[in-house]
Amino acid sequence: MRSLVVYVVGSGLRAVDVKWVFNAGYAGCNSEEVRHHIEELAALGVPAPKTFPTLYPLGSHVVSQEHLYQAPHDKTSGEAEWALYIGNNENEHLLMAACDHTDRALEAHGVAWSKQSAPDFIGDLAWRYSEVKNSFSDFTLKAWVKDNQEEQLIQDGNAGLLISPSEWLKKLEEAGLARPGTLLMSGTIPMKKSVNQFSHHWRVELADHKGNISRVSYEIERLADAWE
Template sequence: MRFELPDGSAREVAVRYALNAGYAGRNTAEVRHHVDELAALGVPAPNRVPTLYPLSASLVGRPGNVQVAHAQTSGEAEWALVVTPDDYLLTVACDHTDRALEVHGVAWSKQSAPDVLGDVAWRLAEVEDELDKFTLRAWVRHGEREELIQDGTLGQLLPPAYWIRELGDRLVPGTVLLSGTIPMIAGVDQFGDGWRVELTDPRGVSSRIRYDVEELAPAWD
């Protein structure tokens, strides 16, 4: 994948491994809120927090159209750490998830839809001291109407340094780690026709994602 950097340069990374963190908020009450959000959809609570789900690297990409089996799927706004041979890059991510399948197993649901990455990435070393000031927002679209569904900062999530320390040698070059998400705004329908996500630094530089959600024809059962 190719990422544009704020200084005008670019980096290309061959994705080899994907890891999705879950329930990774710094605030215990917010983590409980997310657990309750999913419990309302029938998703069982995790055995431990934070959690970590290994995924197929083939799920990481930048599609403009995400095809799904039914209408009960949803995005989740996150940051992603991209490991290069000599650096860590930070970009925006959206973990699209099958909520119906999630009831039967979160790890299974993570394998059913893509991890979508943004267009711009920052060198982690250059922004690590100001990560808590980065804003993370997501909008879900229903027809022509777009509605804000997530609005927060990276200060709500465990920082990249936590995962670098905990995972150590597992973060080999080509690994992409997604952070887990922030709470959704109550009352907003998460099952939409498209998603847009933005991660913005204190200087106003943004990394963006936008994709449509296409429901496929039913299976011939």
């Protein structure tokens, strides 16, 4: 179990315990966009899924609010997402920014393995889903990467490009997996092909239209090579 601390809009700081994690994949509402993402990953050697959306159950140890990831090699990168935390009742479900950091080299051998090998970074601010349910599709979702002190926008879209939290709640309930303490990662939106995803800094923002922003920001440190 992992504990997170978030500032809930209109309520203040709150600590939540994460017991189960699910990473969604290929979860775009637009089939063209989904195919685009599949092509992005295929270019990195990742095999296409048999069905989509996909869902990967993970250990809660992957959840992080740290600001550093120590990577074993240069082929790891993030993905801008939102995260849904399932509380004890409908009014306790929370939404926040997230970044699914993934080992792209390992992903070519097994997506589920790669999801377990790197952190799911979670934002610092959250909204009660019951309070933003009708406007959440218009929330902006963006990501930036940085190399040599120059930051570049690599993902730019909105939450409406992805399967909604309501749909995911229904899917999880039907599967008997919508338990309090569950954290669902949404899957991601397309990346700009002209921007290098293998950068040393990732930043993600999920924002409403009232000035509230949930942020994720972290550095990637390349570890020394193993002595083999």
